[in-house]
Amino acid sequence: MSEMNLTLKIWRQKNAADKGKMVDYKVNSISEHMSFLEMMDVLNEQLINSGDDPVAFDHDCREGICGSCSMFINGEAHGPVKGTTTCQLHMRSFKDGDTIYIEPFRANAFPVIKDLVVNRSSFDRIQQSGGFISVNTSGNTQDANATAIPKHDADLAMDAAACIGCGACVATCKNSSAMLFVGAKISQYALLPQGQVEAKDRAQNMVAQMDAEGFGNCTNTGACEVECPKGISISNIARMNREYLSGSLK
Amino acid sequence: MSSKKQGLSSIGKKVIMALTGFFLMFFLLQHLSINLLSVFNADSFNEVSHFMGTNPLVQWVLQPVLIFSVVFHFVWGMKLEYENNQARNVKYAKYNGGANASWMSRNMIISGLAVLAFLALHFYDFWIPEINTKYVIGDTSGLIEGTENFRYHEELVHKFAHQPWRVFLYVLSFVMLSLHLLHGFQSSFQSVGFNHTKYTPVIKMLGNIFAIAIPLGFIFIAIYHYNVHPH
Numbered sequence: 001m002s003e004m005n006l007t008l009k010i011w012r013q014k015n016a017a018d019k020g021k022m023v024d025y026k027v028n029s030i031s032e033h034m035s036f037l038e039m040m041d042v043l044n045e046q047l048i049n050s051g052d053d054p055v056a057f058d059h060d061c062r063e064g065i066c067g068s069c070s071m072f073i074n075g076e077a078h079g080p081v082k083g084t085t086t087c088q089l090h091m092r093s094f095k096d097g098d099t100i101y102i103e104p105f106r107a108n109a110f111p112v113i114k115d116l117v118v119n120r121s122s123f124d125r126i127q128q129s130g131g132f133i134s135v136n137t138s139g140n141t142q143d144a145n146a147t148a149i150p151k152h153d154a155d156l157a158m159d160a161a162a163c164i165g166c167g168a169c170v171a172t173c174k175n176s177s178a179m180l181f182v183g184a185k186i187s188q189y190a191l192l193p194q195g196q197v198e199a200k201d202r203a204q205n206m207v208a209q210m211d212a213e214g215f216g217n218c219t220n221t222g223a224c225e226v227e228c229p230k231g232i233s234i235s236n237i238a239r240m241n242r243e244y245l246s247g248s249l250k
Numbered sequence: 251m252s253s254k255k256q257g258l259s260s261i262g263k264k265v266i267m268a269l270t271g272f273f274l275m276f277f278l279l280q281h282l283s284i285n286l287l288s289v290f291n292a293d294s295f296n297e298v299s300h301f302m303g304t305n306p307l308v309q310w311v312l313q314p315v316l317i318f319s320v321v322f323h324f325v326w327g328m329k330l331e332y333e334n335n336q337a338r339n340v341k342y343a344k345y346n347g348g349a350n351a352s353w354m355s356r357n358m359i360i361s362g363l364a365v366l367a368f369l370a371l372h373f374y375d376f377w378i379p380e381i382n383t384k385y386v387i388g389d390t391s392g393l394i395e396g397t398e399n400f401r402y403h404e405e406l407v408h409k410f411a412h413q414p415w416r417v418f419l420y421v422l423s424f425v426m427l428s429l430h431l432l433h434g435f436q437s438s439f440q441s442v443g444f445n446h447t448k449y450t451p452v453i454k455m456l457g458n459i460f461a462i463a464i465p466l467g468f469i470f471i472a473i474y475h476y477n478v479h480p481h
Contacts, residue, residue: 009343022343075346101344108337174347174356175334179260207259216337217260217330219358220437226350238445244261245443 003029004096008043010055011103013112020112022101032092036079037062037069039091056115064088064229067164070171071116072103077168077227085166085229105171109178109213120167122213123181127165129209130202131185133194153191160187162230169224169232175216180224182210183236190243200250203243263330268441270323271434275460277316282467288406289474296400300392303380303402324366331359354433361430368423375409375416410475420472424465431461 005028013020027043034042037059044054060068069086073079079089094100102116110118161184169180186203189195195202218237225234258266284302287295302308347356354361384390394401410417435457439445444453 011343020340072342075342075344076349080349103342103344106338106340106342108339112340172350174351176337177260177334207261211260214337215260216334217263219264219330219334219355220433220440221351221355223347223351234440235445235447235450238440238443241261241265241441242443244259245265 002032002096004032004091004094004098006030006039006094006097007099009099009101010116011112012055012115013104015114016111022103030091032090034091035062035087036071036073036089036091037087056113056117058117059087062087065164067166070105070118070166070168072101072105072171074101077105077172078166078229082226083229083231085164088229105167107167107170107176107215109176109215110167110170118167120165122215123165123167123178125213126178126182126206126209127185130198130205131189133189133198135194147193149192157188157191160184160191160232160236163188163228163232164230166229168227168229170215172223172227173216173218174221174223175219177218177224178210178213178215179218179237179240180228180232180234182206183234183238183240184232186240186243187236190239199243200247203240203247207240207244263326264441267323267326267330268438270319270326271438273315273319274323275431275435275438277319278464282464285471286467288403289471292403293400295406296392296402299402300400303384303392304390320369324362327359327362352433354429355437358430358433361426364423364426365430368419368426371419371423376405379405407475407479410472411479413476417472417476421469424468424472427468428461428465431464432458435460 005026008025008027009022010025011020012023025043025047027039027046030039030042037057040055040057047054058068058070060066062069064085064087067085069078071078071086073086073089078084078086079093081089081093104110104112104116104118105120106118109122110120113119163181163184165181167181170176170178173180186206189202190199220234220237222234225232284295284298287298392400392402394404410420436450436454439450439453444450
C-alpha cells in the first residue's frame with residue numbers, strides 16, 4: 001500500500017464577515033485508499049490534537065448521493081475525477097508530494113459560512129418557487145400505472161431527477177450560473193404529465209428566483225455538464241429555455 | 251414575462267444574443283457571397299455592389315437591422331460579461347477552466363472585442379467613405395468620377411493591393427472571428443432551446459464548417475487582392 005505526503009492549500013475563513021485566506025498544511029502517510037474526506041478527517045484530527053480549529057466542510061452520506069459535500073479541488077468542482085462527488089474521490093487520484101488547492105464552491109449566491117462550508121439555500125428558494133407538483137397525498141393515492149408515460153420521457157425525467165443539488169455546476173461555471181440545476185429541476189416535471197398543471201408558471205417563477213438570487217448568466221460553455229457528478233446534460237438547459245419561452249407566450 | 255420589473259431575465263438575454271447572432275451569421279454568408287464575386291468577375295461584383303448600395307430595401311430596412319444587431323450584440327455581450335464577472339466577487343486561487351470547457355467558449359469577450367476593433371477599421375476603410383459619397387456628397391451613381399465605370403471593384407482592389415499591414419490585420423481579425431463562431435454558431439441554437447440527440451451533433455458539425463469556411467473565404471479574398479493586382 002503506497003502512502004503519500006501532501007501539501008494542502010486550504011481556504012480558511014472564520015465566519016461570513018471574515019475576509020478569509022489560503023493557509024498551507026502538511027499531511028503525511030496518507031493512504032491511497034482513503035477518500036478525500038477521510039484525508040480531511042486526518043488533517044482535522046491533527047489540527048484538533050495541536051489545539052487548532054479544524055477545517056469546516058460539508059459532508060453527510062459519503063456515498064455520493066446526498067449532495068452535501070462540495071469543495072473546489074485543484075481548480076475543479078469535486079476534484080479531477082469526472083462524474084464523482086468529493087466523498088467518492090479517492091487519494092489514489094493524487095501522488096506523493098502533490099500540492100492540493102482546496103477552496104469552497106464560489107459564487108455570490110453561495111456565501112461562505114465557514115472555511116469550506118457555503119450556504120446553498122438559494123437552491124432551496126429556487127426549488128420552492130416552482131420545483132413541485134400540487135397533488136393530494138392524503139391517502140387516496142392513484143395507481144402508479146394509471147397514467148401512461150412513454151418510456152423515453154420517463155427515462156429523461158429520471159436522468160434530470162438524478163440532480164443532487166450539490167452546486168458543482170455553479171461552482172465550475174465561469175459565470176456562476178445555476179442554469180444546469182434549474183434546467184434539471186424544471187425538466188423532471190416538464191417531461192411528465194403530472195408536471196403539466198403548473199408548467200405555465202414553473203419556468204417563469206424558477207428563472208425569476210434564480211435571477212433574484214444573483215447567479216450569473218449562462219453562456220453555454222458546457223463546463224457544468226462535464227463537472228456534474230450525476231452527468232446531468234445541458235439538453236436540460238435547452239428544455240428550460242423552451243419552457244421559459246413558451247411559458248412567456250401563454 | 252414575470253421578471254419584467256427587473257428588466258430582461260437571464261434567459262431573455264441569451265435569446266437576444268442568439269437572435270442577433272443568427273442575423274449576423276446570415277449577414278456574413280451574404281457578405282462573403284458578394285465579395286467572392288470580386289475574385290471571379292469584376293463586373294458582376296460591381297453590379298451587385300451597386301444594387302446593395304442603392305436598393306431602398308437593403309439600405310433602409312436590412313442595413314438598420316444590421317446596425318441594430320451589431321450594436322445590440324456587442325453592448326449586451328459586454329453587459330453580460332460584466333454581470334457574470336460580478337456574480338463571483340471572491341475569485342478562485344486555482345481555477346482549471348480548460349478541464350471542462352473550450353478556450354473559445356470561455357473567451358467570447360476576447361474574440362468579440364477583437365472583431366469589434368476590426369469593425370472600426372473596416373468602417374473606416376469602406377463603410378464611412380461609402381456613406382459619405384452617397385449621403386453627404388450625394389453621389390449615388392456608383393461611378394468613378396468622370397468615367398462610365400463603376401467604382402466598387404476599384405476601391406476594393408485599392409485597399410488591399412500591396413498593403414501588407416491591412417491584409418495582415420484583416421487576416422488576424424478573421425481568425426478571431428473564426429474562434430468566435432466556433433462557439434457562437436452552436437451556442438445560438440442551444441440558447442433558443444434547440445437541443446436534440448440526433449440533430450445537435452449535426453449543428454455542431456455545421457457550426458465548425460461555417461466557423462472555418464466563412465473566415466477562410468474572407469482571408470482568401472484579402473490575400474487574393476493583395477497579390478494579384480500589379481501597380
